[in-house]
Amino acid sequence: MVPQLDSYFKEVDGLQDKFIERLREAVAIPSISSEDERRPDVIKMGEWLASQIRALGGTVELRQLGKQPGREHLELPPCLLGRYGDDPKKRNVLIYGHYDVQPAQLSDGWATDPFALSIDDKGRMYGRGSTDDKGPVLGWLNAIEAHQKAGIELPVNLIMCFEGMEENGSEGLDDTIRAEAKRFFKDTDVVCISDNYWLGTEKPCLTYGVRGCNYYSVEVSGPGQDLHSGVYGGVSHEPMTDLIRIMNSFVDPDGTILVKGISDLVAPLTDDEAALYPPIAFTMQDLYQSLGSEVAIHEKKEDALMHKMRYPSISLHGIEGAFYTPGAKTVIPAKVIGKFSIRTVPNMEIHEVTKIIQKHVEEEWAKLKSKNTMKFNIVHSGKWWVEDPKHWNYTAAAKAVERVFGVKPDMTREGGSIPVTLTFQEELGKNVLLLPMGSSTDAAHSINEKLDKRNYIEGTKLLGAYLHYLAEEPTK
């Protein structure tokens, strides 16, 4: 049965000015979670969001998470645990989002005040948090309001989890999810997260996987202090020479990983999966535009997409302890720390990856016959996440996309990790869907972050429609 959605859609259109005002109010609260002095604004933002939900008839607990570990002068912003509807006959959808934002100030190069929503003649709504993640979170509230105005009952119960520390390590979130998995979240049937982006600007996508990230450092030290290269060059083993050799051993300029054993861990490409890439609305021109130049390794879009989504990669990020400012300094740094990371994909077991990389580093080190000292460190590691895109959570979302936008969504995986997906998958054992609202040009985390009016309003329709299809989708 096709859900009756026309009157809901009509109310969304009719309420769009109100929805934009809601976003304007939210953007005006500079809820930057990584700046100490903005912490009260993050907390204020959580309270504002709670009051909005309560005004719509939802129930909310602002779960206090205590002091921030290691920075005990700071109170963590609360995790908003909310409910809208508790009909035992309905399915339960856990929706996740975050109400904190990245840092921003006009002097970074913003064209307009980042905390005053500014709409241009193309309907681009500029403001910090517009697309990441205040717009999508408010999309759920807008959907509730439009349903109420249209006199249509929400076909599912909503369980809400909105955090205020996402841009600062999601401190406290995993503990909350673990603690509430069998309590507040226990009725969850599926999870939906709206906190990522379309691949381009025209076609929506559903995201069913993200790569993981293992981040390492290699520390090389030797001399007791920095040395003058004139006095000691050629006399002393130099930590930089050794470190550069180690860092040179991981990856070729064309991206080929040189660490033996890594590629054996990667899941083979099936025909089923291979068929997912060609229809994706993405061109090499799109890639060049987002790279800001034509330095793509691959010539074909399918190759580029697969290397972004389903193959591992190693990047060299930098060196701590060496000379890094403009100009010239004739220093032999005494201790240098190289930073690099590997993006992981199915079926790479992350501890196995670490074992292989550590062994590789130790073997390369032994070859150097250096009198310096080397230390290998794991900085952090986060597993990849992937879902079955044929699950009813996805098929329902795909139908909603087709209903609102008239096209089948791209089925995508992302390059960068979104750790909460994995936590929900593992702790709740339920299917997790990433259902983005914004587009690839939204500049989340950059200056001039924006959300297009079309994405906000049609996105609100999509979130509502998804709930209806979800309510009716056969679970097979």
Next chain:
Amino acid sequence: MVPQLDSYFKEVDGLQDKFIERLREAVAIPSISSEDERRPDVIKMGEWLASQIRALGGTVELRQLGKQPGREHLELPPCLLGRYGDDPKKRNVLIYGHYDVQPAQLSDGWATDPFALSIDDKGRMYGRGSTDDKGPVLGWLNAIEAHQKAGIELPVNLIMCFEGMEENGSEGLDDTIRAEAKRFFKDTDVVCISDNYWLGTEKPCLTYGVRGCNYYSVEVSGPGQDLHSGVYGGVSHEPMTDLIRIMNSFVDPDGTILVKGISDLVAPLTDDEAALYPPIAFTMQDLYQSLGSEVAIHEKKEDALMHKMRYPSISLHGIEGAFYTPGAKTVIPAKVIGKFSIRTVPNMEIHEVTKIIQKHVEEEWAKLKSKNTMKFNIVHSGKWWVEDPKHWNYTAAAKAVERVFGVKPDMTREGGSIPVTLTFQEELGKNVLLLPMGSSTDAAHSINEKLDKRNYIEGTKLLGAYLHYLAEEPTK
């Protein structure tokens, strides 16, 4: 004829408290040439020095050098051009030194106020500039004063060149030397510079060469802006991957230079030269102590000394544009600049070296087949300098050392460049001698810089004795 020096030496001993007070006054003026707000103190220091010389009967011009190029709000400190004696029958010795100092503040970790001379029970006189280069400069003045007190005429005429920008690139000095080569400096017979250090703490040395330094950078760019390694890792050519490969191509962990053609330029070791290294008072333990650890490449002292003094070396200093702070950042830097330099020695022609290195970089770059862009830059280059250590300037100095210290001096070359040696050699065409006062433990440029009382007082005797031997040394 052996110069009669006993009464001079006696006066130096008798005046030592006064000489220490002179050093205390000089150290108290924080003449830091690289800090804008200290510039007036540098100028004040130049004036103080001029008044000291005038009080001894010398004539002084404080040559104004105008505004500092590129930093026109700053007046350059004057170059002090002085004379003591103008007897046409006497030889003329040009003495060079500098009256500016490196930055210093107590909070850097100094045990005592860096601008208040502090003498411990071992006679170590701590203070910024004590050994570099106020102590040696005042040594010349002390020598004049002790001669006057002893009623002995100075056997040579002194031509003085004391600058105030040595620690900040010697701005204006080369122009002054060039301009005055045939004027103020025209009668110069030999040049003596006291602005370096003994190899150890017991035995004086004469320094007859320094390595040169060619400093280069390799800039690799590609993406239009920094990229997220999760989203673009494996998709984009990464400037860091390319740069690390280039930087890896220059030198082995054991210091072997891998750039073809460089070692062919190095002057072969003659038996004569080889014989200079074994007598040098220097042990591997001395080296370990100055390195702060046992990471020396060579096992034998002669090898270490030759690699410090007479072989080229390549050092990798660091990377600009990459991630350099503690912690983890998953960035693909869009533009990175690798800094490295080569220390040059006879007979390396420095433009030839640059040609070889640039060709090497371009060949290595071509191998990468990268779509990124590479730019090779010469940051600065300064030639090596070497003198004939059998010149009468050196034999006279060697006799003076033997007279004062009872040992033959070490004949050394230095690793780090002292560009003014070369300027004097080239512009005046006269023999240049480096005659150090301080010892290897003086910590010039570091915290707790000091000059030992013994080095200051015996060094003052040495400078005076040198003038006497110089006056009598056959020129062959």
